[in-house]
Amino acid sequence: MTAPRVYDLVVVGATGYTGTLTADHIAQFLPTNTKWAIAGRSMGRLEELAAKLSKLSPDRAQPVVETVDLSDERALAQLVGKVKVCISVVTYWQVGEKVVKSCIESGTDYVDAPWLGYGVSFCPETNDITPDDSNGDIYGLKGWIDKYHEQAVAKGVTVSIPLKALAALAHGDRLKRVWFTLTTSHQLIHACAVFTAPHDLLTLLLARELRSRASVQARKVVVAVTDMPTEISGGTAESIMHGATSSTQDVAAELRNPWLLSPVAGDTTGSRDQRDFFGMCSEDGLGLLSDTSYSAAQDRHIVHRTWGLLSGSDNDYGSRFRYREYTRVESRTSGIVKYLNMLLTSCILRFAFLRAFAKRFAFPAPGEGPDVEQSRLDRFTIEAVAVGELDDSINDEAAPRAYGRFTFHGGGACLAQGAAALVSGSRDDVASGRQGGMLTPAFLGTALLERLCKVGGGVEVRML
Numbered sequence: 001m002t003a004p005r006v007y008d009l010v011v012v013g014a015t016g017y018t019g020t021l022t023a024d025h026i027a028q029f030l031p032t033n034t035k036w037a038i039a040g041r042s043m044g045r046l047e048e049l050a051a052k053l054s055k056l057s058p059d060r061a062q063p064v065v066e067t068v069d070l071s072d073e074r075a076l077a078q079l080v081g082k083v084k085v086c087i088s089v090v091t092y093w094q095v096g097e098k099v100v101k102s103c104i105e106s107g108t109d110y111v112d113a114p115w116l117g118y119g120v121s122f123c124p125e126t127n128d129i130t131p132d133d134s135n136g137d138i139y140g141l142k143g144w145i146d147k148y149h150e151q152a153v154a155k156g157v158t159v160s161i162p163l164k165a166l167a168a169l170a171h172g173d174r175l176k177r178v179w180f181t182l183t184t185s186h187q188l189i190h191a192c193a194v195f196t197a198p199h200d201l202l203t204l205l206l207a208r209e210l211r212s213r214a215s216v217q218a219r220k221v222v223v224a225v226t227d228m229p230t231e232i233s234g235g236t237a238e239s240i241m242h243g244a245t246s247s248t249q250d251v252a253a254e255l256r257n258p259w260l261l262s263p264v265a266g267d268t269t270g271s272r273d274q275r276d277f278f279g280m281c282s283e284d285g286l287g288l289l290s291d292t293s294y295s296a297a298q299d300r301h302i303v304h305r306t307w308g309l310l311s312g313s314d315n316d317y318g319s320r321f322r323y324r325e326y327t328r329v330e331s332r333t334s335g336i337v338k339y340l341n342m343l344l345t346s347c348i349l350r351f352a353f354l355r356a357f358a359k360r361f362a363f364p365a366p367g368e369g370p371d372v373e374q375s376r377l378d379r380f381t382i383e384a385v386a387v388g389e390l391d392d393s394i395n396d397e398a399a400p401r402a403y404g405r406f407t408f409h410g411g412g413a414c415l416a417q418g419a420a421a422l423v424s425g426s427r428d429d430v431a432s433g434r435q436g437g438m439l440t441p442a443f444l445g446t447a448l449l450e451r452l453c454k455v456g457g458g459v460e461v462r463m464l
């Protein structure tokens with residue numbers, strides 16, 4: 001018999017940097033009657049956090065403190081069996097799988113935010129230097145998907161009613177609560193963080209815009225990161241260091257496959273973006289772009305997984321779809337500076353003595369990160385252009401184009417609001433016919449988008 005779900009949410013790893021930010025957002029923005037818990041292995045630090053949260057937001061249901069060491073499988077199972085949605089913000093490459101496994105066994109929905117990679121790789125055949133994901137948690141995520149996706153699907157019995165709320169929101173119409181889902185599906189939403197969720201959602205919106213306004217599928221979506229956090233947390237630094245030391249050449253080669261996380265392989269015959277020696281190119285509607293977005297590789301993997309999971313559905317992006325991500329730069333000079341900076345960081349990660357130096361003097365320690373007070377105020381922006389598919393032509397100039405802009409709250413907003421969307425059970429038709437599984441932020445569709453907009457975000461989508 002399953003235990004009653006006494007909590008709506010639990011934050012596992014709440015004492016860490018990302019965990020604290022997420023708890024902070026829950027305390028400030030989620031409904032005051034949300035029943036929730038903060039979990040970790042140190043009672044003292046959890047109580048300290050609980051005291052801060054209650055000062056921050058005294059008039060709400062305060063979180064219950066739950067101590068759990070993830071090496072104790074039974075204790076972890078007891079905890080996640082009591083909650084509707086588990087937010088995991090532990091050090092993923094060390095202990096993340098324990099939380100995933102436990103959630104699947106107990107049929108508990110789940111969100112996380114693995115740091116999927118950072119670095120550059122050099123291709124001697126093309127002389128291209130490109131962002132690369134041989135660091136970070138992505139190979140671990142691939143392993144989780146291989147092991148657990150089918151198990152998670154087997155737990156789900158989704159019956160979604162497809163209704164079109166997303167388009168209304170994108171066009172600024174008053175959003176009606178028109179979606180609802182008859183569901184007990186079991187969903188694990190990966191990479192539901194500021195570096196990835198907005199990109200995945202905006203891509204979904206733009207593909208829909210092209211389909212509904214121009215009756216074409218998307219051949220590519222290009223995202224320009226215009227304003228994003230540049231400082232990393234201690235846990236992210238640890239993940240990057242771990243990736244830099246553990247990745248073999250074979251793993252690195254596998255990780256360069258852009259369809260690695262997709263259930264189906266994508267098209268590889270399309271044209272490449274023409275970048276110059278310093279990784280710069282331009283795109284109509286976005287301006288001058290530099291191939292230095294440090295979330296580009298991870299986002300490509302996640303968005304391509306969304307593409308693969310949606311292929312053949314009403315939301316199919318198109319068979320030749322590809323995702324690209326750049327940083328927007330104001331001038332060639334700033335593009336060159338960014339590029340050299342990225343190369344330098346990559347070199348530091350390649351050599352053990354430089355890594356040791358960076359760990360000691362440049363990177364934050366576990367539990368630390370950018371200023372929490374500042375993170376509360378942070379707002380970030382991405383812009384994007386989707387180019388439609390015109391028969392067999394790859395002529396970008398003649399193809400219909402859609403433009404999108406998404407501004408969103410930093411800190412723990414995406415994780416907390418993603419979890420809240422799962423608790424409420426409201427999803428739009430993205431999840432139609434999908435019986436749970438190891439999914440991506442786009443599968444929360446309108447439910448997440450609307451929540452991010454309510455806490456200070458904004459989205460605009462139009463045809464160019």
Ligand SMILES: NC(=O)c1ccc[n+]([C@@H]2O[C@H](COP(=O)([O-])OP(=O)(O)OC[C@H]3O[C@@H](n4cnc5c(N)ncnc54)[C@H](OP(=O)(O)O)[C@@H]3O)[C@@H](O)[C@H]2O)c1
Nearest residue numbers: 013016017018070090091092115193233235236239366367
């Ligand atoms: N994608 C993104 O946008 C993004 C952004 C930031 C971070 N991240 C990822 O999020 C993860 C956490 O980062 P962070 O900076 O928050 O790390 P952190 O501050 O070091 O926190 C890690 C948390 O994991 C907990 N933990 C580790 N081992 C445990 C165990 N055996 N039992 C119970 N709890 C355990 C720690 O508990 P203790 O406090 O007891 O040690 C701590 O609460 C990293 O993998 C990082 O890459 C992703």
